[in-house]
Amino acid sequence: MKKSFKKRAAALLTAAMVSSTGFSALAEVGPMAGPTVPTSATATVAGSSAAQTTTVNATQTTTQAGAQAQAAGAEATAQTTANGLPLQEDQRVLDFYQDSVIIGDSVADGFKLFAQGNKTNPLMGELQFLTASRYNLINALIPEEQDKTIAHPIYKGQFLNVWNSIKLMNAKHIYMFFGFNDLGDRTDKIVNRYVQLIHQIQAINPDVDFTIISTTYIYPGYTKSFPGVKSWAFDNPTVRKLNTEMQKLAQQNGWGYMNIADALSDGQGNLNPNFCTDKMIHQNADAYVVWAQCFRDYAASKNFNH
Secondary structure: OHHHHHHHHHHHHHHHHHHHHHHHHHHHHHHHHOOOOOHHHHHHHHHHHHHHHHHHHHHHHHHHHHHHHHHHHHHHHHOEOOOOOEOOOOHHHHHHOOOEEEEEOHHHHHHHHHHHHOOOOHHHHHOEEEEOOOOOHHHHHOOOOOOOOOOOOEEOOEEOOHHHHHHHHOOOEEEEEOOHHHOOOOHHHHHHHHHHHHHHHHHHOOOOEEEEEOOOOOOOOOOEOOOOOOOOOEOHHHHHHHHHHHHHHHHHHOOEEEOOOHHHEOOOOOEOHHHEOOOOOOEOHHHHHHHHHHHHHHHHHOOOOO
8 A cells, every 4th residue: 555655646746747847948948939938827837736746745644644554553463462462461460370270171271272372472371271171070080090091181291180280380379160061960069079179189289279260151042951850951050050159169268259251241141152163162262362351350359469
């Protein structure tokens, strides 16, 4: 676009110069050659030249303004990651999430992949992950030496129970996201397994603290029932019941609770379709931008102190 404006400006300037030079030569030669250019014609020439000069100046001004706007846009783009995250973060947020690790299933694992793709954002570079596809609370509680076929989250190339990985990485702040791969059981059983896992982690890592991340909602209309079960299903009412119980438990035990579910909601208690990739539970980059903001807001809600 800049080249196009410059070419147009150059063409107008050349035309103005040619016109002005031509009329000027006629005026100078006139007395010697005979015919004199009438006064009215001279005035017309002067006016035309001035108008063309004004047009050139205006074109040049417009070109400069466009170039400045493009430069400003490029500068703004350069200040964000590919997904629009800033290249700078509040240092208090970064300090808050130092030595933090997120544990969870494939949805949390999606956040890990998002973070890896946006590591130029300091917050994404700060967070650590122990996540795996199809990971659930039942598998998390089975000792690695008892069943080596379980795909625990990998740490340093090995499938390890999270309590062992936490100790090795010296993590201090644990963020837990479970639920989707556990919904085949009653809510009270899921809650009990959550508590068991937290106690097991504490037994090996007594100085850590915990934050429960709400299980995010399911795509509108998606539901899956279980044979012989009428009191619960893989659906949003069950997700809400689980979140309610976990929030109560967090308050009772002094754990943190981060509500990402409502931040991704469509306002009707479902996962907003704009954030979903499979019309079920999995989420896209726009959703994980919201996750990142929830992490910032959570740190601020704690006054940046654990």
